[in-house]
Amino acid sequence: xxxNFTDDLPIYQQIMDVIRxxxxxxxxxxxxxxxxxRELALxxxxxxxxxxxxxxxxxxxxxxxxxxxxxxxxxxxxxxRNALKKELADGYVSDFLEKMEKxxxxxxxxxxxxxxxxxxxxx
Amino acid sequence: xxxxxCDGLIKNYGLKKALSGVTFSLPAGKITGLLGPNGSGKxxxxxxxxxxxxxxxxxxxxxxNSPGVETKKIVSYLPERTYFSSAVKVKETLDFFExxxxxxxxxxxxxxLKSLQISDKSKISELxxxxxxxxxxxxxxxxxxxxxxxxxxxxxxxxxARDFILRTILKNYAEDASVVISTHxxxxxxxxxxxxxxxxxxxxxxxxxxDELREKEKKSVDALFREVFQC
Numbered sequence: 001x002x003x004n005f006t007d008d009l010p011i012y013q014q015i016m017d018v019i020r021x022x023x024x025x026x027x028x029x030x031x032x033x034x035x036x037x038r039e040l041a042l043x044x045x046x047x048x049x050x051x052x053x054x055x056x057x058x059x060x061x062x063x064x065x066x067x068x069x070x071x072x073x074x075x076x077x078x079x080x081r082n083a084l085k086k087e088l089a090d091g092y093v094s095d096f097l098e099k100m101e102k103x104x105x106x107x108x109x110x111x112x113x114x115x116x117x118x119x120x121x122x123x
Numbered sequence: 124x125x126x127x128x129c130d131g132l133i134k135n136y137g138l139k140k141a142l143s144g145v146t147f148s149l150p151a152g153k154i155t156g157l158l159g160p161n162g163s164g165k166x167x168x169x170x171x172x173x174x175x176x177x178x179x180x181x182x183x184x185x186x187x188n189s190p191g192v193e194t195k196k197i198v199s200y201l202p203e204r205t206y207f208s209s210a211v212k213v214k215e216t217l218d219f220f221e222x223x224x225x226x227x228x229x230x231x232x233x234x235x236l237k238s239l240q241i242s243d244k245s246k247i248s249e250l251x252x253x254x255x256x257x258x259x260x261x262x263x264x265x266x267x268x269x270x271x272x273x274x275x276x277x278x279x280x281x282x283x284a285r286d287f288i289l290r291t292i293l294k295n296y297a298e299d300a301s302v303v304i305s306t307h308x309x310x311x312x313x314x315x316x317x318x319x320x321x322x323x324x325x326x327x328x329x330x331x332x333x334d335e336l337r338e339k340e341k342k343s344v345d346a347l348f349r350e351v352f353q354c
Binding site for chain 2: 005007008009010011012041042044045046047048049050053
């Protein structure tokens with residue numbers, strides 16, 4: 001996973017985004033065991049408390065779960081992972097639309113552009 | 124239980140006020156950034172916590188004791204400048220720490236030096252400035268201390284060495300230990316800090332968790348620092 005942090009958000013929220021992304025993209029597999037908090041903190045070069053906070057939040061959201069003695073795992077529930085994927089995709093679409101609207105494109109024009117791409121005119 | 128408790132600390136150098144009534148406490152298990160421009164009192168505060176200076180007023184308690192023999196057993200201090208005699212060998216500095224501090228773990232230090240490819244047969248005078256600073260940090264972080272006081276740990280080193288230093292700090296402090304890092308290179312340390320203390324002309328002008336600060340201000344500690352201390 002790539003750990004790059006920006007200035008405008010708390011680090012733990014950015015860590016959550018990186019892990020969400022990893023789960024959605026399949027880089028982190030269902031049921032996969034995560035490294036320890038300390039190992040992950042070292043990998044991301046962040047404070048272990050910050051990493052702990054991010055993982056605990058993701059656990060609350062149901063994307064991770066822990067077993068008392070053996071560590072933390074990626075959720076195996078398909079619906080949870082699908083919901084995450086949908087949520088991320090919606091976010092990307094919103095970002096895209098916002099940028100296109102700033103360029104002055106209307107919804108129909110945008111769809112036409114996508115259709116062009118689909119028809120292979122641009123590829 | 125608070126690991127460090129300072130109440131109304133005052134320190135003057137002649138007519139110059141270095142600290143004018145500094146009050147704060149630090150819990151165990153946190154990494155705190157002590158941030159401020161040059162001359163704001165960072166080193167003075169760290170030296171008082173380390174028992175190298177005595178305050179002119181106010182009280183300090185570390186693990187319930189005033190700075191002295193008892194606190195020095197649990198406090199590991201990294202000074203701004205390395206203090207090794209250039210005539211001795213790396214091995215002798217290791218032996219010195221081994222003899223001096225009960226909580227020093229020789230194996231840990233040897234392992235880190237090995238990964239840095241610093242031979243214990245080298246003389247201090249043969250080491251580069253960067254390697255001397257790394258050696259000092261390795262020694263300080265090889266103690267199982269309760270409180271690490273790191274005064275400008277990334278002073279004069281290159282960016283790759285900074286990464287090494289941050290990783291060494293993260294890897295070696297125990298979960299119930301606390302770390303105080305004084306620096307003005309905020310951008311480099313921001314992501315390893317739990318809390319920040321801003322010192323301005325001998326007073327604390329801000330003490331907050333980094334998460335809260337970013338959430339509230341929507342900007343990094345570094346950006347806020349530049350605003351607060353704009354010249």
